[in-house]
Amino acid sequence: MFHLILEMFTYPFMVRALCMGVLVALCSALLGVTLVLKRYSMIGDGLSHVGFGALAIATAMNAAPLAVAIPVVIAASFLLLRLSESSKIKGDAAIALISTGSLAVGVMVVSMTTGMNTDVYNYLFGSILSMSEGDVVLTGVVSAVILALFVFFYNRIFAVTFDETFARATGLNARLYNMVIAVLTALIIVVGMRMMGSLLISSLVVFPAVTSMRTCITFRSVMICSAIVSTVCLVTGLVISYLYAAPTGASIVLCNIAAFFLFTALQKLRERLQSSEKSL
Amino acid sequence: MSLISCDNLAFAYDGVTVLHGLNFKIEQGDYLCILGENGAGKSTLMKGLLGLKKPSAGNVTFGGDLRAREIGYLPQQTPVQKDFPASVREVVLSGCLSGMGMRPFFGKAEKERAARNMEALEITDLADRCYRDLSGGQQQRVLLARALCATKKVILLDEPVAGLDPLVTINMYKLIERINSEMGITVIMVSHDVQAATNYASHILHLGEDRQLFFGTCGDYRHSAAYHSFMDGGKAVHIWKKAQAKNPAPAAGAAPEKAISPAAEAAPAPEVKNESPEAAQKTEKEVRK
Numbered sequence: 001m002f003h004l005i006l007e008m009f010t011y012p013f014m015v016r017a018l019c020m021g022v023l024v025a026l027c028s029a030l031l032g033v034t035l036v037l038k039r040y041s042m043i044g045d046g047l048s049h050v051g052f053g054a055l056a057i058a059t060a061m062n063a064a065p066l067a068v069a070i071p072v073v074i075a076a077s078f079l080l081l082r083l084s085e086s087s088k089i090k091g092d093a094a095i096a097l098i099s100t101g102s103l104a105v106g107v108m109v110v111s112m113t114t115g116m117n118t119d120v121y122n123y124l125f126g127s128i129l130s131m132s133e134g135d136v137v138l139t140g141v142v143s144a145v146i147l148a149l150f151v152f153f154y155n156r157i158f159a160v161t162f163d164e165t166f167a168r169a170t171g172l173n174a175r176l177y178n179m180v181i182a183v184l185t186a187l188i189i190v191v192g193m194r195m196m197g198s199l200l201i202s203s204l205v206v207f208p209a210v211t212s213m214r215t216c217i218t219f220r221s222v223m224i225c226s227a228i229v230s231t232v233c234l235v236t237g238l239v240i241s242y243l244y245a246a247p248t249g250a251s252i253v254l255c256n257i258a259a260f261f262l263f264t265a266l267q268k269l270r271e272r273l274q275s276s277e278k279s280l
Numbered sequence: 281m282s283l284i285s286c287d288n289l290a291f292a293y294d295g296v297t298v299l300h301g302l303n304f305k306i307e308q309g310d311y312l313c314i315l316g317e318n319g320a321g322k323s324t325l326m327k328g329l330l331g332l333k334k335p336s337a338g339n340v341t342f343g344g345d346l347r348a349r350e351i352g353y354l355p356q357q358t359p360v361q362k363d364f365p366a367s368v369r370e371v372v373l374s375g376c377l378s379g380m381g382m383r384p385f386f387g388k389a390e391k392e393r394a395a396r397n398m399e400a401l402e403i404t405d406l407a408d409r410c411y412r413d414l415s416g417g418q419q420q421r422v423l424l425a426r427a428l429c430a431t432k433k434v435i436l437l438d439e440p441v442a443g444l445d446p447l448v449t450i451n452m453y454k455l456i457e458r459i460n461s462e463m464g465i466t467v468i469m470v471s472h473d474v475q476a477a478t479n480y481a482s483h484i485l486h487l488g489e490d491r492q493l494f495f496g497t498c499g500d501y502r503h504s505a506a507y508h509s510f511m512d513g514g515k516a517v518h519i520w521k522k523a524q525a526k527n528p529a530p531a532a533g534a535a536p537e538k539a540i541s542p543a544a545e546a547a548p549a550p551e552v553k554n555e556s557p558e559a560a561q562k563t564e565k566e567v568r569k
Contacts, residue, residue, distance in 0.1 A: 037364060152384045159374040162364060163355065169330040170378035170430045171349035217410035218367040 001243070008242045016136050017128035017195065017248070021234045023143035024192040025204060029230035030150050031185050032209035033223055034161050042092060043080045043182075045202040046099035047189045050076040052198035053102030053109075055123045060113040066138060069190045076102075077186040081178055126197030126249035128238075135194055142187045149180065157181070158219055200249040204230065207256035214263040215270070229259050281343035283308050283434065283466055284329065288338035291324045297336065297490065299324055304485055304495040308344065308433070311460045311467045313477035315510075316487035322470045325487065326438060329468070344433075349378060352431030352465075354423050356438050361419075362412060368422050369407045372398055375429030390429075397425040400463070401455065417448035424455070434466040435459070441473065453480055474510050478502065486510075 008014050035041055051073050058068035076098060083094040110120050122130050150157070159167045160177045168174045185205070192201045212225035237252030244251075282305040290300035299321035306312055316322045327333035329340060331348045342348060352375070375397075376390035398404045401421045406414065411422060420440060427435050440456065441449040457480050460467045471477055477484060477498075484501040486494040494506040501507050 037360060039360065155374065155377060155384065155386065158366070158370065159377050162361065162366060162371065162374060163358065165332070165355050165358075166353055166375075166426070166430075167377075168332055169349070169351070169353040169355075170375070172377060213363075213365050216365055217413070218408075219365060219370050222365045 004243060005239055008239065013129060013131070014238075014242065016131055016133075018235070018238060020131060020136050020139045020191075021128075021195055021238060021252075022231055023139050024188060024195065025208075025230040025234040026227050027143045027146040027150075027184075027188045028192060028201075028204040029208040029226040030223060031146070031181065031188060032205040032207075032230075033212075033219075033226055034157055034181055035185060035205060036209040036213070037161050038181075040081075040084065041202070041206045042095045043077065043084070044185060044189060044205040046080055046095040047073050047077055047186055048193060048198040048201045049099035049106075050102040051190050051193050051201075052123055053106035055193075055198075056106035056109045056120070059119060060109050066135075066190060069193075070187065073186040073190050074183055077182040078179070081182045122197070123193070124197050124199050125247060126193070126195050126200060128195055128241075128248050131194050135191075139191050142191050146184050146188060149184065153177065153180065162219075196249040196252065200253055203253045203256060204234075207253070207260060208233070211256070211260045211263045214260075214267045229263075230256075233259055282306060282341075283310075283343055283346055285341045285343065286338065287341070289325075289328065289335050289340065290337040291321065291328055291333060292336035293324075299487070299490050300337070301491045302338070303492065306434075306466060306468065306483075308466055309460070309464060310483050311457075311481045312469070312483045312485060313481035314468065314470045314485045314487065315472060315474055315477055316493075317472060320487040321490060322472075322487060323438070326436060326470050329436060346433050350431055350433065351468075352427035352429070352435040354420070354427045354435065354437040354440055356442060357419065357423075364412055366411045367408055368398070368403060368411060368414070369394065371411050371422050372403075372407075372425045372429060375426035378430050393429055394425070397428040400428070400459075401425045415448075416444050417452065420444065420452060421455070424459075428459070428463075428465070431465070434468065437467065437469045439470055439472075441471075441476075449476075456480070474507075478507075 009018070032044075035044055051069050054069040054072040055065050058065045061068070080095055080098065110116065114120070119130075156167075156172060156177055159172060160174045164174045164178075167177075189201055189205075192204060196204060208226035208230035209222070211229050212222045216222040216225050233255040234252050237255040238248060240246060240255070241248040241251040284306040286302050286304050289302035291298055302325065304312075314322050314325065324333060328335055330351060330353060331340075340348075372394045373386055373390060376386060376393055380386075380390070395404070398407060401424055403418065403421050403425060406418060406422070411419065414422065424435075424437075424440070427437075437456065441452050444452060453476055456467060456469065459465050469477075469481070478501065481498050484494060484496065484498055485492065486501070486504075486506040488506070494501060494504045496504070
């Protein structure tokens with residue numbers, strides 16, 4: 001089995017997938033902590049569906065897929081953020097409208113032009129074969145930007161996530177930080193979509209964060225733990241998908257599910273130990 | 281010059297004026313309590329003082345070397361915070377951000393300030409505990425420490441004892457009094473607990489019917505019409521207590537005096553008379569709504 005894993009990395013497309021995947025996993029895990037805590041998890045899911053619509057239209061117009069998808073998804077992320085802040089339209093309903101709406105547009109465009117081919121299938125469920133050199137470079141740039149911004153604004157992102165009113169009252173520009181978070185989320189979703197598929201990419205955002213919140217008690221440890229969990233699950237998923245010729249995106253998500261249950265069990269165990277210590 | 285002065289201040293939502301004719305001054309070292317029933321505009325005024333809402337008329341002037349954004353704020357807890365994974369230290373430190381400009385990381389000065397404030401509020405031993413695992417009173421102390429980190433002069437407290445049990449409530453009030461008298465920090469407290477307000481505050485601002493009903497020292501307030509209108513409601517409680525003493529209900533889950541809001545005190549007395557404490561509490565909730 002070990003030599004199979006070694007053999008796996010002799011294929012250039014596997015190495016590409018690994019590099020890209022690790023970067024995407026790292027960034028989405030960091031952003032995910034904020035998104036989950038701010039109750040914005042569904043925004044990630046909504047954005048990936050918008051991404052599918054945009055990719056379908058780009059294919060129909062013969063344009064570069066990412067060049068179309070990135071601006072469209074960023075615009076959608078602003079819209080969703082604005083909607084979730086306004087009390088007049090209920091945020092979750094708005095997300096459902098936008099995500100199913102753009103999925104429908106995408107499906108319509110696909111059926112009127114190319115029909116359901118492999119490209120479309122890959123947009124929905126992801127593929128590590130469809131990624132080019134250019135994609136890897138783009139992922140590298142986007143992740144570098146996200147990581148840098150994240151480190152630089154870490155304390156402010158914490159303040160805005162924990163208590164937006166307090167942050168605004170003491171002079172932080174909470175709206176700006178929300179917008180930064182929205183743009184970064186949009187970018188990572190578009191970039192990660194190629195590999196994970198638009199239906200599965202939001203799991204990379206939500207799962208690691210929720211998993212690490214089971215056991216970690218400080219914000220910093222949640223961040224670090226979720227980055228590690230996300231990366232480990234991605235690599236494991238990639239290896240499993242290679243060994244068993246399974247779909248990559250789904251394998252990664254299954255690894256994340258396993259990690260979630262493992263952490264839940266650990267937390268339960270710790271609670272039980274603590275309560276038995278107390279009773280002694 | 282006063283620390284904060286409001287001249288003819290008014291606030292409006294979508295063109296509808298909700299609060300007008302506010303004239304008051306806050307001096308260094310004051311303990312001002314903003315009283316009023318729900319919907320009287322307390323939160324609006326608070327947002328105005330914090331600079332989160334623009335007044336529709338008049339203005340807020342900061343004197344001395346106090347600037348807007350230098351008010352330490354203790355907000356009411358949000359649902360997001362209930363299961364937030366963060367250590368006490370992280371939460372308190374986040375209060376220091378306001379004075380840091382564009383500097384990304386906390387320096388020694390910020391860490392010392394946070395440590396000092398944690399020490400003052402007796403939460404140093406909780407520093408590495410998770411915020412979500414603390415009791416309500418401990419959480420309020422943490423948020424108070426954070427508010428102190430964000431200011432050198434003024435803190436604004438939004439219903440600091442909401443949801444706390446009676447003993448913790450008394451401790452919280454004592455703590456706030458200490459912050460005012462020992463640390464010399466001006467306190468502005470939004471509350472509807474008239475009892476505590478008159479016990480601890482030096483000045484009272486009473487809001488009602490979308491305007492200012494009273495502003496002045498606590499001593500003057502006791503002789504004012506606004507105070508007596510509140511105390512009329514107090515009679516209801518008095519009658520209710522008498523009724524309780526006569527027919528003690530089996531479940532003695534009655535709310536202690538301090539936890540009863542004036543809104544509830546204003547509940548019609550005769551109805552309350554024959555009901556059990558639970559029912560009385562129910563009416564309290566309904567009135568609050």
